Amino acid sequence: xxxxxxxxxxxxxxxxxxxxxxxxxxxxxxxxxxxxxxxxxxxxxxxxxxxxxxxxxxxxxxxxxxxxxxxxxxxxxxxxxxxxxxxxxxxxxxxxxxxxxxxxxxxxxxxxxxxxxxxxxxxxxxxxxxxxxxxxxxxxxxxxxxxxxxxxxxxxxxxxxxxxxxxxxxxxxxxxxxxxxxxxxxxxxxxxxxxxxxxxxxxxxxxxxxxxxxxxxxxxxxxxxxxxxxxxxxxxxxxxxxxxxxxxxxxxxxxxxxxxxxxxxx
DNA sequence: TCCCAGGCTTGGT
DNA sequence: ACCAAGCATGGG
Numbered sequence: 500x501x502x503x504x505x506x507x508x509x510x511x512x513x514x515x516x517x518x519x520x521x522x523x524x525x526x527x528x529x530x531x532x533x534x535x536x537x538x539x540x541x542x543x544x545x546x547x548x549x550x551x552x553x554x555x556x557x558x559x560x561x562x563x564x565x566x567x568x569x570x571x572x573x574x575x576x577x578x579x580x581x582x583x584x585x586x587x588x589x590x591x592x593x594x595x596x597x598x599x600x601x602x603x604x605x606x607x608x609x610x611x612x613x614x615x616x617x618x619x620x621x622x623x624x625x626x627x628x629x630x631x632x633x634x635x636x637x638x639x640x641x642x643x644x645x646x647x648x649x650x651x652x653x654x655x656x657x658x659x660x661x662x663x664x665x666x667x668x669x670x671x672x673x674x675x676x677x678x679x680x681x682x683x684x685x686x687x688x689x690x691x692x693x694x695x696x697x698x699x700x701x702x703x704x705x706x707x708x709x710x711x712x713x714x715x716x717x718x719x720x721x722x723x724x725x726x727x728x729x730x731x732x733x734x735x736x737x738x739x740x741x742x743x744x745x746x747x748x749x750x751x752x753x754x755x756x757x758x759x760x761x762x763x764x765x
Numbered sequence: 766t767c768c769c770a771g772g773c774t775t776g777g778t
Numbered sequence: 779a780c781c782a783a784g785c786a787t788g789g790g
Contacts, residue, residue: 614783617783618782618785619782619783619784620775621776622782623776627776671774671785672785673774698785701784702784703784704783
């Protein structure tokens with residue numbers, strides 16, 4: 500186990516509150532220091548915030564995957580430059596507000612399950628449902644003296660039935676999860692056409708799975724909030740063509756900033 | 766074939 | 779009491 504640092508070019512607060520992931524939580528220690536509990540696959544880290552960097556402990560063999568998770572191998576400067584060179588003042592404000600935002604490289608299976616749960620739902624409840632799933636079906640993760648739970652793998656959820664999910668609080672989405680878990684991997688390939696054949700996956704969920712679970716940065720998910728932005732901010736006249744290659748990043752900045760303006764950040 | 770309206774579980778606010 | 783990071787369904 501070693502201690503590693505990440506620079507504050509990225510901002511874990513914005514990432515945690517952005518709604519792109521559901522298993523990254525911000526806490527404050529008694530001394531007032533901010534820290535983040537972060538889960539991905541069967542791994543867990545606790546990242547502590549300092550003046551100009553974050554630190555976290557993990558095995559040497561896991562460092563590369565966390566670096567990839569935080570998308571530190573992608574150079575965002577060209578994205579910033581394009582946005583700042585545009586005439587789009589709303590997007591420029593969104594970039595300034597969400598300084599340090601990144602598109603995480605989440606696990607594909609976790610994104611599939613999570614964004615099916617997210618439909619017609621609110622973020623506190625989405626997180627609650629996912630934690631219940633992890634507690635019941637995920638393998639234990641021991642951190643110091645604490646017991647945490649990994650996101651259940653496809654194998655962990657093989658053969659789940661409706662009654663197994665009765666106490667999870669999924670509502671009508673329970674049948675979607677049961678069906679999803681019965682499918683083979685080739686029926687879950689990371690392309691839109693395949694995803695749209697799965698019950699419970701429509702255009703919005705498919706777009707989120709591709710963006711957050713397969714890092715397709717050209718995906719631009721449009722939910723009710725994005726629709727309001729496209730109507731009210733852009734008057735139905737948003738042109739994404741200047742942002743080819745990072746439309747998903749633009750979308751998250753717009754979403755996060757607009758939710759902030761409407762007092763919806765939790 | 767395409768479009769559209771109302772229903773759907775549950776719990777957050 | 780209303781509504782939430784939508785989707786499946788049936789009727790016109």
